[in-house]
Amino acid sequence: MTDDRIAIRYYEFWDIPRAFAFAFDGDTYVFDCRFDESVGDYKTWFDVLRVDQFVLSDHAEMSWQDLRSRGRQFAQIPVSSVVFDKTRRAFVSRTVLDMLA
Numbered sequence: 001m002t003d004d005r006i007a008i009r010y011y012e013f014w015d016i017p018r019a020f021a022f023a024f025d026g027d028t029y030v031f032d033c034r035f036d037e038s039v040g041d042y043k044t045w046f047d048v049l050r051v052d053q054f055v056l057s058d059h060a061e062m063s064w065q066d067l068r069s070r071g072r073q074f075a076q077i078p079v080s081s082v083v084f085d086k087t088r089r090a091f092v093s094r095t096v097l098d099m100l101a
Helices: 066-071 096-101
Strands: 003-007 009-014 016-024 027-032 045-050 071-080 091-093
Touching: 003 016, 009 066, 016 066, 016 071, 027 066, 045 066, 071 096
Parallel strands: none
Antiparallel strands: 003 091, 009 016, 016 027, 027 045, 045 071
C-alpha cells in the first residue's frame, strides 16, 4: 500500500463497493450505501459509521450487519467523492479521511 491509499474490506458490490470498511488510527470506519426501494436505486451517499477501538483484522468472519451494528453514524459523504482503486475492490484514496475530519 502506498501513502495515498487505504486498504478496504468490501461487503457488497454493485458497480462499486456499496458497503466497505477500513481501519485507521485504532478505529474502524464503515461506509454503507443502502439501496433505496422508493427509487429503485442506491442512495447517492455513504452513511459513515465509526467503531471505536475495534480491530477489523481480529474479526474477519464478522458479518456486515454485525459490524454495522457496532458503529455509530457520524457523517454522510457523497458516493461520487470516494475514489477507489482501478479494481474498485482493494483501496480508497486517503482523501476520504479529509472528508471525515
